[in-house]
Amino acid sequence: MKRIGVLLLSLVLLAFVTGCWNRRELNDLAIIMGIGIDKVDGEYMISTQIVNPGEVASKDGGGMSQSAVANYSLRASTLFEGIRKMTTLTPRQLYFSHIQVLVLGEQVAREGVKEVLDLLFRDHEVRPDFYMILAKDASAIQILSMIDPLEKIPASKLYKSLETVERIWGSIVSVQLDEFITQLLQDGVEPVLGGVGVKEKVRMGAAGGKPLQMSALLKYQGLGVFKEDKLLGWFNEEESIGYSYITSRVKGTVEEVSCREKKKIAIEIIRSKATVSGIVENGKPQIEVNIAAEGNVGEADCPIDLSNPKSMYRLEIEAEKQIKDKVQKAVRKAQKFQSDVFGFGQSIYQGNPKNWGKVERGWNQTFADLEVKTTVDVKLRRTGKVGKSFIPLMKKE
Amino acid sequence: MENRGSQAAPFFCSLDENVEEVKRELGNSSDLVTRKIRMKAVDEVEVCILYTEGLVDKVLISSFMESLMLHAGKRDILSHETEAGPLSLIKGFLLTIGGVEEVYDFDALFNAMLTGDTVILVDGFSQGFIVNTKQWEDRGVQETSVQTVVRGSREAFSETLRTNTALVRRRINNRNLWLETKSIGKMTQTKVAIMYVKGVADEAVVAEVRQRLDRISIDGILESGNIEELIQDETFTPFPTIYNTERPDSVAAGLLEGRVAIIVDGTPVVLLAPAVFVQFFQSPEDYYQRADFGILRILRLISFFIALLAPSIYVAITTFHQEMLQTNLIISIAAQREGVPFPAAVEALLMEFTFEILREAGIRMPRAVGPAISIVGALVLGEAAVQAGLVSPATVIVVSITAITSFVFPSFSMSIPIRLLRFGLIALAASFGFIGIFIGMIVLCLHLCSLRSFGVPYMSPLAPIDLSDQKDTLLRFPIWMMHTRPHFLRQKNIVRDQNNKPKPDENGA
Numbered sequence: 001m002k003r004i005g006v007l008l009l010s011l012v013l014l015a016f017v018t019g020c021w022n023r024r025e026l027n028d029l030a031i032i033m034g035i036g037i038d039k040v041d042g043e044y045m046i047s048t049q050i051v052n053p054g055e056v057a058s059k060d061g062g063g064m065s066q067s068a069v070a071n072y073s074l075r076a077s078t079l080f081e082g083i084r085k086m087t088t089l090t091p092r093q094l095y096f097s098h099i100q101v102l103v104l105g106e107q108v109a110r111e112g113v114k115e116v117l118d119l120l121f122r123d124h125e126v127r128p129d130f131y132m133i134l135a136k137d138a139s140a141i142q143i144l145s146m147i148d149p150l151e152k153i154p155a156s157k158l159y160k161s162l163e164t165v166e167r168i169w170g171s172i173v174s175v176q177l178d179e180f181i182t183q184l185l186q187d188g189v190e191p192v193l194g195g196v197g198v199k200e201k202v203r204m205g206a207a208g209g210k211p212l213q214m215s216a217l218l219k220y221q222g223l224g225v226f227k228e229d230k231l232l233g234w235f236n237e238e239e240s241i242g243y244s245y246i247t248s249r250v251k252g253t254v255e256e257v258s259c260r261e262k263k264k265i266a267i268e269i270i271r272s273k274a275t276v277s278g279i280v281e282n283g284k285p286q287i288e289v290n291i292a293a294e295g296n297v298g299e300a301d302c303p304i305d306l307s308n309p310k311s312m313y314r315l316e317i318e319a320e321k322q323i324k325d326k327v328q329k330a331v332r333k334a335q336k337f338q339s340d341v342f343g344f345g346q347s348i349y350q351g352n353p354k355n356w357g358k359v360e361r362g363w364n365q366t367f368a369d370l371e372v373k374t375t376v377d378v379k380l381r382r383t384g385k386v387g388k389s390f391i392p393l394m395k396k397e
Numbered sequence: 398m399e400n401r402g403s404q405a406a407p408f409f410c411s412l413d414e415n416v417e418e419v420k421r422e423l424g425n426s427s428d429l430v431t432r433k434i435r436m437k438a439v440d441e442v443e444v445c446i447l448y449t450e451g452l453v454d455k456v457l458i459s460s461f462m463e464s465l466m467l468h469a470g471k472r473d474i475l476s477h478e479t480e481a482g483p484l485s486l487i488k489g490f491l492l493t494i495g496g497v498e499e500v501y502d503f504d505a506l507f508n509a510m511l512t513g514d515t516v517i518l519v520d521g522f523s524q525g526f527i528v529n530t531k532q533w534e535d536r537g538v539q540e541t542s543v544q545t546v547v548r549g550s551r552e553a554f555s556e557t558l559r560t561n562t563a564l565v566r567r568r569i570n571n572r573n574l575w576l577e578t579k580s581i582g583k584m585t586q587t588k589v590a591i592m593y594v595k596g597v598a599d600e601a602v603v604a605e606v607r608q609r610l611d612r613i614s615i616d617g618i619l620e621s622g623n624i625e626e627l628i629q630d631e632t633f634t635p636f637p638t639i640y641n642t643e644r645p646d647s648v649a650a651g652l653l654e655g656r657v658a659i660i661v662d663g664t665p666v667v668l669l670a671p672a673v674f675v676q677f678f679q680s681p682e683d684y685y686q687r688a689d690f691g692i693l694r695i696l697r698l699i700s701f702f703i704a705l706l707a708p709s710i711y712v713a714i715t716t717f718h719q720e721m722l723q724t725n726l727i728i729s730i731a732a733q734r735e736g737v738p739f740p741a742a743v744e745a746l747l748m749e750f751t752f753e754i755l756r757e758a759g760i761r762m763p764r765a766v767g768p769a770i771s772i773v774g775a776l777v778l779g780e781a782a783v784q785a786g787l788v789s790p791a792t793v794i795v796v797s798i799t800a801i802t803s804f805v806f807p808s809f810s811m812s813i814p815i816r817l818l819r820f821g822l823i824a825l826a827a828s829f830g831f832i833g834i835f836i837g838m839i840v841l842c843l844h845l846c847s848l849r850s851f852g853v854p855y856m857s858p859l860a861p862i863d864l865s866d867q868k869d870t871l872l873r874f875p876i877w878m879m880h881t882r883p884h885f886l887r888q889k890n891i892v893r894d895q896n897n898k899p900k901p902d903e904n905g906a
């Protein structure tokens with residue numbers, strides 16, 4: 001009994017001699033919300049955006065005495081060195097688990113990003129579920145420094161905005177680190193990343209007769225096309241949406257179709273699914289993209305009777321044309337870059353792995369000359385609360 | 398008479414000697430009443446009535462004294478009975494009362510007198526009578542104060558054994574409800590009753606209860622807790638392995654399921670054995686309200702885990718696993734912790750400790766100072782500590798929710814182990830994070846599974862699992878579906894009812 005007591009006591013004491021060795025109090029951590037990486041003179045320019053919790057969560061409101069975040073940057077030849085060296089600047093130990101976005105400067109992206117990603121993929125503290133974003137015509141540090149009037153933390157603004165755009169407009173796809181690396185490693189598919197640029201001024205209203213302030217804003221501007229880990233060029237907005245259609249990533253967008261007298265009808269796409277099938281015939285690969293989309297009539301500016309099935313049918317055909325056009329533009333642009341971002345090679349492989357073996361060599365060239373058959377099928381479901389627009393009724397009176 | 402053969406001293410023949418002996422033995426205690434009367438009924442016998450003041454029913458005594466004394470001068474009434482001796486005359490004709498026993502020695506005399514019976518000694522005989530005149534000041538049957546319910550009986554047990562057994566008997570009118578009484582405690586001679594339903598309770602368990610009670614050798618039993626500690630299966634466990642209740646309906650329900658009740662004189666808390674873990678999360682009200690009310694048991698189980706784990710999970714997350722929380726939440730907690738001087742673990746321990754102190758003070762302090770203390774306590778726990786920047790608001794929230802959830806259980810005895818284990822888990826969380834908590838929980842789980850209550854595994858019917866008993870474990874199925882008594886109590890008589898689902902008659906109703 002006594003011996004067991006001694007054993008138990010020493011076990012209990014053992015628990016305390018560890019001294020809580022990897023204990024880190026929350027208020028000793030510098031929580032990083034975003035990382036930006038640029039390249040300057042062959043060295044990395046690493047920027048970290050650290051949140052100032054007291055400012056973000058302060059209930060006092062009103063006096064924005066201090067910024068909610070602080071950006072620290074320095075130059076180093078490797079990422080790891082830079083991050084460790086950064087403690088010379090920051091008051092607290094950096095904490096990487098809550099990174100929301102990784103912003104890559106356009107320069108780095110053009111030169112290749114694989115070296116940058118290794119640390120972030122290797123380190124145990126970093127969760128590979130943050131979004132990767134390209135800085136378009138800007139450096140990453142610039143992007144991270146833009147403060148939005150509604151969102152105190154720029155990294156959060158980038159994160160939320162990215163998700164919203166993807167969900168309801170579709171010109172951007174969100175790519176997380178692990179997805180990006182999967183696409184790098186897979187045959188017959190190249191990655192894309194959403195780009196964000198500094199754009200346009202916004203008017204910030206102020207109460208009490210103060211003059212309107214002008215502030216620069218960030219704007220998502222389409223996708224950057226990669227080949228391997230290097231950025232080649234950009235899709236514009238239409239092509240980006242086309243890309244989303246082909247890769248079934250459209251969760252919602254709007255298609256405008258023309259009506260009479262240059263008036264437009266806007267169709268809300270609520271669901272879209274693409275089936276891509278790749279076959280090889282006589283050594284020549286062929287790709288067929290079938291897109292099935294569903295939509296509602298969102299806005300009708302012209303006198304059209306939506307209760308008539310014929311007019312709905314006509315609208316469907318118009319919408320199909322629109323989508324097909326976007327898709328073809330995207331394919332043509334990608335072919336120009338010789339980068340198979342749509343994963344057509346993958347589709348051939350999935351259709352028949354042996355066929356992929358036949359066309360694997362020189363795929364980039366093959367892709368550029370590829371014949372892509374596109375069929376689109378749009379079904380319109382609902383017309384909103386009203387059938388006929390009230391506009392023609394007004395004209396009658 | 399002589400060959401009663403015990404070491405107890407028999408009575409003397411002389412009344413005076415007997416009375417003197419009683420007085421001497423009791424040290425002339427002032428609550429001893431001796432009253433001599435001379436009965437002329439039979440040969441002018443002198444009779445002495447002895448009782449302890451305060452433990453007897455005075456009305457009853459005066460009524461039979463009246464009977465004795467009225468006949469003192471009326472020899473004629475009894476004249477045709479002259480053949481009989483005075484003793485049989487007294488017993489047969491003059492004691493107008495139900496419970497009368499004969500007594501031959503001083504030990505039995507003291508035992509009777511000190512429990513409130515009256516002793517009648519007759520001059521010239523080494524024999525006397527014990528008259529059952531027990532009655533003392535009693536709180537009476539009052540409302541439940543600990544295990545309250547919204548729907549259901551409001552009667553609670555009281556301090557008197559007889560009252561308590563009567564309360565149970567009133568609920569179960571059955572000749573199979575058996576009652577055994579023992580005196581335990583060398584000094585106190587406390588009456589302890591075992592109650593069970595013959596034919597429903599497992600004979601082996603009854604025998605085991607009897608045997609364990611017989612094994613007790615102790616000075617005094619002042620509360621059923623003393624008994625509980627002396628007969629429980631496992632001593633070194635924070636968990637109660639015997640159920641206790643102040644509600645007669647709980648006891649009746651337990652008896653009907655096949656449990657054994659142990660009622661101790663002098664306390665309103667009655668023990669029920671065997672007990673299982675889930676029993677402590679079951680309220681009598683679960684059975685009185687409609688069946689869907691039984692879902693609340695899950696709420697209680699969740700509360701169990703919150704009360705046990707909330708502070709340690711908070712400590713583990715804020716000091717080791719900051720990546721586990723959503724970003725906005727972690728920023729908000731980090732903001733609250735800005736400027737707090739203590740590590741999260743110390744902060745949590747400090748607040749838990751403060752709360753336990755307040756709780757203890759709340760129970761012990763005189764009623765009159767109650768409000769003052771609670772105001773100070775609320776200020777210490779809440780506003781002031783946060784305002785002063787000593788603790789973060791998040792910690793206060795965690796500690797408060799812990800405190801509230803620990804009062805959810807219908808049985809208070811389950812909140813005691815939680816209070817203890819909580820501190821251990823905080824320490825584990827502070828040194829190892831979630832790994833520590835999980836190791837703690839695994840140890841706890843193993844320990845719970847190793848416990849037994851009178852041979853019944855403590856975690857049954859969950860482990861070992863019994864599907865049919867699940868009807869009344871985490872949920873309470875409608876009564877018409879619960880056909881059998883709990884299997885884990887191992888009764889032979891298992892069928893409880895054979896109701897079918899209630900529905901309207903064929904011809905509509």
